[in-house]
Amino acid sequence: QVQLVESGGGVVQPGRSLRLSCAASGFTFSSYAIHWVRQAPGKGLEWVAVTSYDGSYKFYADSVKGRFTISGDNSKNTLYLQMNSLRPEDAAVYYCARDLRFCSSISCYPMYSFDYWGQGTLVTVSS
Amino acid sequence: DIQMTQSPSSLSASVGDRVTITCRASQGISNYLAWFQQKPGKAPKSLIYAASSLQSGVPSKFSGSGSGTDFTLTITTLQPEDFAIYYCQQYNSYPPTFGQGTRVEIK
Numbered sequence: 001q002v003q004l005v006e007s008g009g010g011v012v013q014p015g016r017s018l019r020l021s022c023a024a025s026g027f028t029f030s031s032y033a034i035h036w037v038r039q040a041p042g043k044g045l046e047w048v049a050v051t052s053y054d055g056s057y058k059f060y061a062d063s064v065k066g067r068f069t070i071s072g073d074n075s076k077n078t079l080y081l082q083m084n085s086l087r088p089e090d091a092a093v094y095y096c097a098r099d100l101r102f103c104s105s106i107s108c109y110p111m112y113s114f115d116y117w118g119q120g121t122l123v124t125v126s127s
Numbered sequence: 128d129i130q131m132t133q134s135p136s137s138l139s140a141s142v143g144d145r146v147t148i149t150c151r152a153s154q155g156i157s158n159y160l161a162w163f164q165q166k167p168g169k170a171p172k173s174l175i176y177a178a179s180s181l182q183s184g185v186p187s188k189f190s191g192s193g194s195g196t197d198f199t200l201t202i203t204t205l206q207p208e209d210f211a212i213y214y215c216q217q218y219n220s221y222p223p224t225f226g227q228g229t230r231v232e233i234k
Contacts, residue, residue: 037171045163045171045214045225061222100161100176100218112218113161115182117170 002026002116004096009121012086020121022079022096029077030054033099033110036070036081038092039120046092049081050099052110064090086125093120129153129217133226139234144205148229150198150215159219162191162200165228166211174213175200207233 008020022034036048049060049070058070069082079096097114130153140146150160158178163171173182175191178198188203202209210233215226 044228045216047223047225059221095170100173111159111176112221112223113159113173113176113216114163114171115173115176117172119170 002098004098004116004118006094006096006118006121009094009123011124011126013127014086014088014125016086017082017084018086018123020081020083020094020096020123022081022118024077024079024096024098027098029072030074031108032101034072034079035097035099035112035114036079037095037097037114037117038090039095040089040092043092048094050110050112051079083123086123088125091123091125093122095120128222129156129220129224131215131217131224131226133213133215133229135229136227137230137232139232140205141234142205142207145201145203146205146231147202148200148213148215148231150193150200150226152196152198152217152219154220155195156217156219158194159217160191160193160198161216161218162189163214163216164209164211165214171214202231205231 003025005023035050051058051070067085071080096118098116100111100113100115101108132151134149160178162175165171179191212228
């Protein structure tokens, strides 16, 4: 079955860095775009970033652009989110989520929605 | 960015009730609309995509409808396990955006 398992969360001071990981199993990792979505305590869901299965495109929310970097290692079936210059407003549970792709008879296309989610990892930004 | 507005923000219902949640987009999104369920302390779970298509394994008590700017999620015969927060999400335009959520509580 499809599984996504996040790790790497913790307490970090403002301005410092943290790297999150998302280990995938149960599907062909190299065939899907994967997203990061976050949820601040008691708040709603916010899309953060996406990478294509081959790394050919990477997109970011304006709130993290220039500070966060998404990457994937197909040999390890693992997605990463490098978070630099962390701010208090970055505190959240971070989820990785598999893209809800659409496949025609010719090819598959990312849809920018989500079909499977990991359990999340908590990032706390505090001095 | 496309704004997604859900109503109501919360509702109280009894076991066995039928409930309807509305999601409105600030501009037309065709049928590129998904619904998610989130229980306390858990990850969101995908329920519906393309406005009305059920994700694999999701019971038929959940149904979605709508196109353009107005969408609904209907849950029939509420059970205790259905009490949760429900989010809509548009994926017609970048960036993908979510509604603020609707909390379904036990009356």
